[in-house]
Amino acid sequence: MLNLSHVRSVLSDCYDLAPSTEVAEATSDIYARMERVVTPPDWAIYAPYVKAINALKKERNAVILGHNYMTPEIFHGVSDYVGDSLQIAMKAQEVDAEVIVQAGVHFMAETTKILCPEKTVLMPDMEAGCSLAESITADGIDEMRAKYPGAPVVTYVNTTAEVKAASDICCTSSNALQIVNAMESDTVIMTPDQFLAQNVANQSHKNVVYWPGSCIVHEQYTAKDLQDFREWNPGTRLIAHPECPPDVVAEADFSGSTSGIIKYVTDEKPQKAMLITECSMASNIADELPEVDFVGPCNMCPYMKKISLEKILWVLHTGENEVLVDPDVGTKARASVQAMIDMSRKLGL
Ligand code: SF4
Numbered sequence: 001m002l003n004l005s006h007v008r009s010v011l012s013d014c015y016d017l018a019p020s021t022e023v024a025e026a027t028s029d030i031y032a033r034m035e036r037v038v039t040p041p042d043w044a045i046y047a048p049y050v051k052a053i054n055a056l057k058k059e060r061n062a063v064i065l066g067h068n069y070m071t072p073e074i075f076h077g078v079s080d081y082v083g084d085s086l087q088i089a090m091k092a093q094e095v096d097a098e099v100i101v102q103a104g105v106h107f108m109a110e111t112t113k114i115l116c117p118e119k120t121v122l123m124p125d126m127e128a129g130c131s132l133a134e135s136i137t138a139d140g141i142d143e144m145r146a147k148y149p150g151a152p153v154v155t156y157v158n159t160t161a162e163v164k165a166a167s168d169i170c171c172t173s174s175n176a177l178q179i180v181n182a183m184e185s186d187t188v189i190m191t192p193d194q195f196l197a198q199n200v201a202n203q204s205h206k207n208v209v210y211w212p213g214s215c216i217v218h219e220q221y222t223a224k225d226l227q228d229f230r231e232w233n234p235g236t237r238l239i240a241h242p243e244c245p246p247d248v249v250a251e252a253d254f255s256g257s258t259s260g261i262i263k264y265v266t267d268e269k270p271q272k273a274m275l276i277t278e279c280s281m282a283s284n285i286a287d288e289l290p291e292v293d294f295v296g297p298c299n300m301c302p303y304m305k306k307i308s309l310e311k312i313l314w315v316l317h318t319g320e321n322e323v324l325v326d327p328d329v330g331t332k333a334r335a336s337v338q339a340m341i342d343m344s345r346k347l348g349l
Pocket residue numbers: 105129130131132133158215216217218278301302303304
């Protein structure tokens with residue numbers, strides 16, 4: 001675990017990180033991407049970190065991959081590439097950098113390392129896990145294979161390298177349905193998200209059987225929440241991530257992955273929208289869509305929120321928290337992730 005008082009003391013000796021209106025003004029072009037959701041006093045605090053990180057990235061030949069659930073100062077301030085799990089995984093293969101800092105959770109950093117074994121992959125906080133990734137081990141995959149002999153295993157990317165290595169192909173929430181439908185077998189095993197699997201099953205002709213994992217953010221929403229919200233806020237477009245339970249997805253106006261949600265809101269531009277997913281999604285797209293009023297409750301992912309500008313600066317400064325994957329496991333896991341990427345490209349996703 002990081003000793004934050006030590007981190008702060010070392011960083012403040014090496015960088016000028018005091019809140020600064022001068023640095024805030026000098027970085028106003030970056031701030032313009034988030035001024036609807038970040039206040040000027042907060043930007044005066046973030047700006048010195050953003051300036052230090054962006055300079056250090058050049059020195060270290062590093063890039064930062066930022067997931068859609070990062071807070072705006074990370075998403076807009078220091079990330080070189082942003083997106084959902086699939087977009088980030090595909091981008092990781094293309095980047096021409098020696099070091100990749102994963103602004104996301106641990107399984108995403110492992111996926112990057114699996115796809116780019118020659119690169120140094122750093123995690124700002126090794127404790128940024130995921131309830132889905134923690135819900136299953138490679139033994140769980142063996143158990144499902146024993147129960148459904150011959151059925152292919154389609155595993156969500158929100159899993160450890162060992163679980164990916166034990167699977168036939170990976171999927172993300174943006175391509176899960178198409179990948180399940182493309183399997184030759186009538187019965188398909190999906191792990192570890194029971195709700196994503198049930199939502200896929202509702203749209204697929206396959207017999208989808210699944211592992212009982214769930215996301216602690218999306219499982220909290222109920223259909224009653226959505227019904228109440230619709231009654232209290234008529235005209236609001238309700239948009240749910242497919243990690244939500246099926247009755248929540250059924251109650252929503254649209255369901256899609258984080259990139260699917262962004263596309264939907266960008267295309268439709270509803271007057272009011274409630275994103276039934278992690279909090280930061282709405283914040284990160286609010287400035288690009290000033291005509292949309294993002295309203296409603298907010299569930300935060302405690303794992304994603306472990307990532308901060310301070311921790312990003314620390315790993316860039318020290319090179320600590322390198323993510324390593326056993327080479328044999330990595331080779332097998334890469335085959336599952338690559339199978340997903342190849343199929344996504346083939347299907348034009
Ligand atoms: S939002 Fe859910 S699926 Fe995503 S990292 Fe957090 S716990 Fe895992």
